[in-house]
Amino acid sequence: MLQMHDHSTCQSCNQRFNSVFCKAREEYVNLINEQKVCNVYRKGQTLFNEGSNPFGVFCINEGKVKLSHLGDDGKEQIIRLLKQGDVLGYRALLSGERYSASAVALEDTQICFIPKELFISVLKQDAGLAFEMMKLLSDELHKAELKITHLAQKPIRERLAETLLFIKETYGYEDDGITLNVRLSREEIANLVGTATESAIRLLSEFKKDGIVELDGKKIKILKQKELIRTANLQD
Amino acid sequence: MLQMHDHSTCQSCNQRFNSVFCKAREEYVNLINEQKVCNVYRKGQTLFNEGSNPFGVFCINEGKVKLSHLGDDGKEQIIRLLKQGDVLGYRALLSGERYSASAVALEDTQICFIPKELFISVLKQDAGLAFEMMKLLSDELHKAELKITHLAQKPIRERLAETLLFIKETYGYEDDGITLNVRLSREEIANLVGTATESAIRLLSEFKKDGIVELDGKKIKILKQKELIRTANLQD
DNA sequence: GTCAAAATATGATAAAAATCATATAGGCAC
DNA sequence: GTGCCTATATGATTTTTATCATATTTTGAC
16 A cells, blocks of 8 residues: 555644644744654553643544543543544643543554643744634534533433434544444443443433444444434534 | 723723733734723623624623523523623634624623624734633633533532532622622523523522522522532532 | 512422343453 | 453333422512
């Protein structure tokens, strides 16, 4: 197979224009390239832990990451799902706080690390990057506020349907065009929906009985997307 | 009573250093001052409506505003409470979308309006303002993500206690040191907590019976703040 | 002041969801 | 392969919460 891009530099990174750095000036991209550190995180490995101090931001070149809070009783709440081109770790860094969430690789993932001082200084000099950053934060805030409304007002059945559609939006389908392109445990799905694991399992079984999905271990196939959209009862 | 500040200009605004504009450069503050339009919104009046196009940002000089989504079934979800020094309307503007929430004055409120083009252009030129804006967005995102976790995991009793503490953090107490300095209907409290109005009323009655609060119409007095914190079961 | 409308309060009931219990299946070390 | 551990599944039960019903109180117009 032909190697289309040289992944080893930020200048030629295949995610560059698919990321918050899309409008960053060339000189700053070069600067970032010089100081970045790339790593592979194996499935299940932790990028950073809730409560620890941020030293920079992470940029996903390839792979999948979940970002989750630990609730007061120790229950996980997944607040974001991330993929190639996504940046993470910026929230705590910009607020000047410790991480309020943990990041864990959902599969083997290639990630570059940009040191805090460099990221902040580029952010202050490059208005294009700063503006994209604000857009990103605004979009995340919007999603979070929508989620608040849905958590407060929608029954679990609708939220599960919505979550499956969200997973599809984020990671898409596999080559067959119907299998969700990520492997999540039932517990993780429950922690995305915000419900008990048993409830998530039960409702997935109902969706299966209704022919909306097909379940094969952690593989989930969406058989009737329209029906799923109807079940999610989405207006927006 | 002596007039301590001249409220009519941004340069001398008593909220200037209590707002996102605290680090903005003088020249840009002057520019904003020339183009701003100040208004008084009476209690219940709408600043902007969900679904309409943003034309700029609003800056509260004095008063209180609620920001709320309308859920799919028409139920209100209050997502932010705002006070003097707070800016609103920036989320949709930065995302380049229509408003995803409506803003309504909770009492007579003085508000200045800054046109979109000016705000964006200053934001692109003034790194200090841009950085404060990113901090603000990051802080709001943090709060939203915490709220998501609590909505997903905490029972309504704890969430109501937390909401009362949140109201106190936001608007403080009246001169007596115990009365929450805002008048909200039971329905609005329920729409902050994310529950049915009857449930909010019922639990407030329980708090009253337990001597945690005193209720006098829309006046809520916090009698036992420690007990309220315990009831909220907060870890963070 | 009266009156009507809306807000608050509270009980009864129904619905939703969590928890508990137990069974079965799948993954993995050996 | 066996055995063990964990994840998934499903039923039974309890708890939580919403909904419905109906007083009672408050508010505001007049």
